[in-house]
Amino acid sequence: MPAASPPSSAKDIDSLVVGAGISGLAHARIRHDKGQRVHILDTQEEPGGSVRSFRREGFLVEEGPNSMLVKSQEVWDWLGKMGLGSRIVEANPAANRRYLVKDGRLVAMPSSPWSAVKTPLYSPAAKLRLLAEPFLPRTKLADESVTSFVSRRMGPEFLEYGISALVSGIFAGDPDRLSLTHAFPKVWNLEQTYGSLIGGALRLRRHRRKAGIKPFKSRLISFRDGLAELTAALAQPLLQDGLLSLSSRLGTLRRDPDGHWHVRVLRPDGERVLRCREVVVTIPLHQYGEIPFLRDLDLAELTRHPYPPLSTLVLGFPRTAIQHPLDGFGALFPRREQRFSLGTIFSSTLFPLRAPQDQVSLMTFIGGVRQPDNARMETPQLVERVLADLSPLLGLRGDPSFLHHSFWPQAIPQYNVGHGEVLAQLDQLETRHPGLRLRGNFRGGPGLHDCLAGALAEPSPTAA
Ligand SMILES: Cc1cc2nc3c(=O)[nH]c(=O)nc-3n(C[C@H](O)[C@H](O)[C@H](O)COP(=O)(O)OP(=O)(O)OC[C@H]3O[C@@H](n4cnc5c(N)ncnc54)[C@H](O)[C@@H]3O)c2cc1C
Structure with a gap:
C-alpha cells in the first residue's frame, strides 16, 4: 500500500506525550533534552497531575504527595x-522515627536491630520466631499477597503492627489483596534469590562490599516551594517553547498505514495536527476511555483497575x-x-x-x-x-x-495479586500497535521516584 502523505497542516514530530503528571513530564523532558521534537498535552489547566502544592496563610500545603524518596x-x-x-x-x-499506634498509644517503630529487640510492639515469641526466618523454605508461588508473604516469613504480629500499616501508608491498599511480588519486588527477589529476607539482605551487603559497590543512600526530599516545584521545573522549557498544551484533549489519534500516528490536539485556542512515530500515554488506566484509538479497543478490564x-x-x-x-x-x-x-x-x-x-x-x-x-x-x-x-x-x-x-476520587493504582496480567496486557497492546507506549504509576511503582526512574530507564526512541 502506498504511504499516505500527511495532510499539509500536519506537523512532523518525534513523540506525543499524553498526560503532564510527573510521568508524562519526565518522558517529554528526557526526549526534548535529547533534541527530539515532542509535544505534550493535559486536560488540566496546570501541569503536575497528582503533584499539587501551594502556600496559604503561611502554610505550605501539599494536596497529594508530600515527599519523594530518591533511591x-x-x-x-x-x-x-x-x-x-x-x-x-x-x-x-x-523523620527517621516513625510511630505506630498500639493499644491506643504512639510507639516508635524499631529503626535498628537493638531497638527491634527492645520494642514493645512485638511479643517475645514473635521476636524469637523471626530468628527462624532464614531457615524457612522459599515459596513456589509465582505471585503472593503481602498478608500471605509476611505471615509466612515473619509472623502475623509483624503484619498487623508494621507491614500492614506501611502498606496503607504507600498504597492506601489492603495487604490481603496487594501483591508482594509486584508492589515490593525487591523483597520478593530477596526470598527468590537468597531464600531469606534477613540472610539475603546480609549477603547482598557482603557482595556489594566485596565488589566495591557503594550503594546509594536513599534521600527523602522535597523542594523549597513544595513538590510542585519539581513538576513546574520539568514543564517550564516545554511551556516556553509552546510544546505543552494545557486545558487540551485529543480529538483524533489513529495509526496510519505508513506507521505514523496522526494526532489532532484540541487546544482552547484552536487545534494542532501532528504526525509522529511514538505516542506515550501516561494518564491513569481508568481514563483510557477518554483517548480516541484506545476507546475503540476492548480495554474494559484496564479501565476498571482499582484506584x-x-x-x-x-x-x-x-x-x-x-x-x-x-x-x-x-x-x-x-x-x-x-x-x-x-x-x-x-x-x-x-x-x-x-x-x-x-x-x-x-x-x-x-x-x-x-x-x-x-x-x-x-x-x-x-x-x-x-x-x-x-x-x-x-x-x-x-x-x-x-x-x-x-x-x-481515584487516588493510587493498586498492585494487587494478578497485577502481572495487567502488565502483560499493556505489553501486548504495545506489541500490537507499534509506537504506542503505555506508561505511568501503574508500572514500576507508584512513587514519584519510581515514575522518574521508569522514564530514565527507557531506551531513547530513534528520531523519525
Ligand atoms: C494523595 C496522594 C499522596 C501521595 N503521596 C506520595 C508521596 O508522598 N510520595 C510519593 O513518591 N508518591 C506519592 N503519591 C503517588 C504519586 O504522587 C503518583 O503516583 C504520581 O504523582 C503519579 O504520576 P503520573 O504522572 O503517573 O500520574 P498523574 O499524576 O495521575 O498524571 C496523569 C495526568 O494525565 C492527565 N490526563 C488524564 N486524562 C487525560 C486525557 N484524556 N488527556 C490528557 N491528559 C489527561 C491528568 O490531568 C494528569 O495530569 C501520592 C499520590 C496521591 C494521590
Whole structure:
C-alpha cells in the first residue's frame, strides 16, 4: 500500500506525550533534552497531575504527595541536571522515627536491630520466631499477597503492627489483596534469590562490599516551594517553547498505514495536527476511555483497575495546642486499632517552613481500599473524626487554626495479586500497535521516584 502523505497542516514530530503528571513530564523532558521534537498535552489547566502544592496563610500545603524518596544516583543526578539542586530540601533527620499506634498509644517503630529487640510492639515469641526466618523454605508461588508473604516469613504480629500499616501508608491498599511480588519486588527477589529476607539482605551487603559497590543512600526530599516545584521545573522549557498544551484533549489519534500516528490536539485556542512515530500515554488506566484509538479497543478490564478514593486533610495548630513533641515522620494507624484515619504526617517537622512560626502542620490520610466511604465524607464530619483520632494520641486541644481538605476520587493504582496480567496486557497492546507506549504509576511503582526512574530507564526512541 502506498504511504499516505500527511495532510499539509500536519506537523512532523518525534513523540506525543499524553498526560503532564510527573510521568508524562519526565518522558517529554528526557526526549526534548535529547533534541527530539515532542509535544505534550493535559486536560488540566496546570501541569503536575497528582503533584499539587501551594502556600496559604503561611502554610505550605501539599494536596497529594508530600515527599519523594530518591533511591538512585541516576535520579539524584538528573534532578541536579534539571537545575533543581539548590532548591532541594532534605527531610529533617528526626523523620527517621516513625510511630505506630498500639493499644491506643504512639510507639516508635524499631529503626535498628537493638531497638527491634527492645520494642514493645512485638511479643517475645514473635521476636524469637523471626530468628527462624532464614531457615524457612522459599515459596513456589509465582505471585503472593503481602498478608500471605509476611505471615509466612515473619509472623502475623509483624503484619498487623508494621507491614500492614506501611502498606496503607504507600498504597492506601489492603495487604490481603496487594501483591508482594509486584508492589515490593525487591523483597520478593530477596526470598527468590537468597531464600531469606534477613540472610539475603546480609549477603547482598557482603557482595556489594566485596565488589566495591557503594550503594546509594536513599534521600527523602522535597523542594523549597513544595513538590510542585519539581513538576513546574520539568514543564517550564516545554511551556516556553509552546510544546505543552494545557486545558487540551485529543480529538483524533489513529495509526496510519505508513506507521505514523496522526494526532489532532484540541487546544482552547484552536487545534494542532501532528504526525509522529511514538505516542506515550501516561494518564491513569481508568481514563483510557477518554483517548480516541484506545476507546475503540476492548480495554474494559484496564479501565476498571482499582484506584481507591482518598482524602487528605491538612490541619494547622498553634504549637502550644499539642503536647506531643511531633519528633518524627508521623504516625500510622494499623487496621487492628480501628481508627477512622489511616495515619498522619508531621509535615512541619518533616520539612522546614511548612507552617508559620509557632504553628505546626499535620497531614492526615483518610479512606483507601479498606475504608472508601470515610474518604467521601464532607469536610466538617471529616475534621471532627480526624480530631477524635488525633486528640488523645497527640494531647491535642482546641480547634485547628488552618484547614485544607482535598478529595481524590481515584487516588493510587493498586498492585494487587494478578497485577502481572495487567502488565502483560499493556505489553501486548504495545506489541500490537507499534509506537504506542503505555506508561505511568501503574508500572514500576507508584512513587514519584519510581515514575522518574521508569522514564530514565527507557531506551531513547530513534528520531523519525
Ligand atoms: C494523595 C496522594 C499522596 C501521595 N503521596 C506520595 C508521596 O508522598 N510520595 C510519593 O513518591 N508518591 C506519592 N503519591 C503517588 C504519586 O504522587 C503518583 O503516583 C504520581 O504523582 C503519579 O504520576 P503520573 O504522572 O503517573 O500520574 P498523574 O499524576 O495521575 O498524571 C496523569 C495526568 O494525565 C492527565 N490526563 C488524564 N486524562 C487525560 C486525557 N484524556 N488527556 C490528557 N491528559 C489527561 C491528568 O490531568 C494528569 O495530569 C501520592 C499520590 C496521591 C494521590
